Amino acid sequence: MGGPIKGEAAWRYHKATKHSFWSVRLTSHTLDWENQPIPFKLYRGLDPIPLPQQIPTSGVHALKAIATGPSGDGTLDLFTLAGLLHFSAGITKRLRYPGGTVYFRAAACTGALYHIDLYLVCGPLPDLEAGVYHYGPHDHSLRCLRRGDFRPVVAKATGWHPWTSQAPAIVVFASTFWRNAWKYRARTYRHCFWDSGTILANMMAMANSYAIPCRLLMGFVDDEINHLLGLDGRREAALALAVLGEGSPCPQELPTVPTLNVETAPLSKRELLYPEIVGVHEASSLHSAEEVALWRRGFPASSLPPVRGTLFPLHPLPLEQGPTIEEVILRRGSARRFLHRPITLDQLSTIIDRAAAGITWDVTPRQGLCLNALFLLVHAVEGLPAGAYLFRPETRELELLREGGFRKEGEFLALEQALGADASVDFFFLSPLQTVLHHLGDRGYRAAQMEAGIAGGRVYLSAYALGIGATGLTFYDDEVIRFFSPQAAQLEPMFLVATGVPAPRPRTL
Numbered sequence: 001m002g003g004p005i006k007g008e009a010a011w012r013y014h015k016a017t018k019h020s021f022w023s024v025r026l027t028s029h030t031l032d033w034e035n036q037p038i039p040f041k042l043y044r045g046l047d048p049i050p051l052p053q054q055i056p057t058s059g060v061h062a063l064k065a066i067a068t069g070p071s072g073d074g075t076l077d078l079f080t081l082a083g084l085l086h087f088s089a090g091i092t093k094r095l096r097y098p099g100g101t102v103y104f105r106a107a108a109c110t111g112a113l114y115h116i117d118l119y120l121v122c123g124p125l126p127d128l129e130a131g132v133y134h135y136g137p138h139d140h141s142l143r144c145l146r147r148g149d150f151r152p153v154v155a156k157a158t159g160w161h162p163w164t165s166q167a168p169a170i171v172v173f174a175s176t177f178w179r180n181a182w183k184y185r186a187r188t189y190r191h192c193f194w195d196s197g198t199i200l201a202n203m204m205a206m207a208n209s210y211a212i213p214c215r216l217l218m219g220f221v222d223d224e225i226n227h228l229l230g231l232d233g234r235r236e237a238a239l240a241l242a243v244l245g246e247g248s249p250c251p252q253e254l255p256t257v258p259t260l261n262v263e264t265a266p267l268s269k270r271e272l273l274y275p276e277i278v279g280v281h282e283a284s285s286l287h288s289a290e291e292v293a294l295w296r297r298g299f300p301a302s303s304l305p306p307v308r309g310t311l312f313p314l315h316p317l318p319l320e321q322g323p324t325i326e327e328v329i330l331r332r333g334s335a336r337r338f339l340h341r342p343i344t345l346d347q348l349s350t351i352i353d354r355a356a357a358g359i360t361w362d363v364t365p366r367q368g369l370c371l372n373a374l375f376l377l378v379h380a381v382e383g384l385p386a387g388a389y390l391f392r393p394e395t396r397e398l399e400l401l402r403e404g405g406f407r408k409e410g411e412f413l414a415l416e417q418a419l420g421a422d423a424s425v426d427f428f429f430l431s432p433l434q435t436v437l438h439h440l441g442d443r444g445y446r447a448a449q450m451e452a453g454i455a456g457g458r459v460y461l462s463a464y465a466l467g468i469g470a471t472g473l474t475f476y477d478d479e480v481i482r483f484f485s486p487q488a489a490q491l492e493p494m495f496l497v498a499t500g501v502p503a504p505r506p507r508t509l
């Protein structure tokens with residue numbers, strides 16, 4: 001009688017991985033530095049195919065690139081491919097410290113552990129044969145896993161989604177969970193989408209700057225994509241597909257896909273599997289094209305509580321100004337300290353405008369943020385009283401929920417980190433998770449986290465485009481909801497990012 005309740009596994013996972021004042025104090029987990037995983041997937045015996053190091057700059061303003069919809073007929077060739085991969089997942093900075101070197105990447109990542117890998121499935125491109133490739137940020141090279149055109153395998157796994165019928169390439173985002181779980185244990189599954197989201201924010205912006213449409217598919221038959229890439233679905237698994245470009249018809253005929261036999265370097269002496277991660281990933285997997293199509297029925301419009309507080313209109317800056325998207329990505333780096341200085345209302349308006357621009361994806365055709373609402377803790381913005389706010393997307397205004405100085409609360413909510421207090425504004429993306437899971441099942445969890453991750457990535461990019469700083473932060477889940485209630489009573493926190501005027505950073509090598 002009766003199957004499992006829709007979304008129950010994701011709900012259980014979410015509740016079990018909340019941080020609280022006591023959970024962080026009572027944990028016995030310590031970092032085993034002797035067993036730290038390497039932050040790269042290194043294939044043995046596969047020759048690198050170096051990508052161009054000299055990538056022509058697009059010259060497109062970051063503020064424009066961040067949030068434009070996918071359009072254009074730009075060419076996906078080796079240069080644009082190199083730009084897309086480098087400026088989303090490549091190494092952009094090296095920092096030497098006594099224990100070694102940290103290779104920082106283009107997009108922010110929890111703990112700088114870089115567990116997300118990108119794979120390319122493409123038809124014939126100028127200067128690149130059709131095939132399945134892995135992108136290695138350590139040497140900015142591709143490695144060929146399969147020769148031939150395997151796009152039909154991806155298309156079939158997506159239920160023959162129309163976006164895949166003409167796309168010259170698809171980039172698959174996948175996590176090797178252990179590379180992040182070494183530090184964050186079961187909470188890593190949330191990070192899969194946060195850290196893919198920040199990479200996707202960069203990739204979508206770069207694609208816009210090259211006029212190459214980039215659209216996101218969250219619905220696919222997991223086993224078929226994992227099999228194509230040689231992932232076992234438990235230790236490492238595909239998370240999302242970025243469909244790149246148009247005008248290159250995908251063959252209809254399905255190639256055979258033999259089991260991949262490739263060897264990779266061990267990540268560390270030992271690896272642990274976290275049953276919570278394996279469990280929620282399996283529960284949120286889709287098993288057939290029919291299931292994918294059913295899942296894509298779309299998410300209905302969610303509603304925010306009625307407006308009660310004073311409304312403040314936003315004044316976003318025009319798109320055509322400021323540094324290029326490449327300059328912004330190279331300049332980005334999570335702020336380690338903020339200076340308590342105010343930002344302007346124009347700056348805040350612009351960041352909100354870009355972050356809330358929405359995604360072109362298969363979850364819902366609606367514009368703007370769909371699975372998350374944006375709550376803000378404003379500490380210091382010229383022309384705006386300090387306090388708690390809710391962004392009203394329908395009128396593009398901020399509603400003042402509670403006026404007051406809440407720096408102390410900002411620190412507490414951000415897991416007692418000073419960055420949450422010293423920032424000018426803390427952005428909280430909160431999702432009506434139970435409603436999302438009711439409509440989209442366990443798979444909806446991936447989508448809710450991903451939307452927040454992409455929006456958070458856009459906060460990062462917009463902040464650096466405006467000459468200020470940002471950092472992702474983790475949080476005490478239930479305390480965040482308590483603080484923003486009653487308006488947030490039915491919501492769950494997905495992502496927190498703080499912006500403000502950063503203190504100067506140490507020099508990188």
Ligand SMILES: Cc1cc2nc3c(=O)[nH]c(=O)nc-3n(C[C@H](O)[C@H](O)[C@H](O)COP(=O)(O)O)c2cc1C
Pocket residue numbers: 104105106107108109110111112194195198332333334335415417471472473474
């Ligand atoms: C979702 C997310 C959460 C983060 N949480 C924290 C945090 O709680 N505290 C912190 O100091 N940094 C946090 N960071 C910043 C990362 O540590 C930083 O991105 C990483 O070290 C890479 O450095 P970079 O962003 O300067 O390239 C977070 C980043 C992301 C993307």
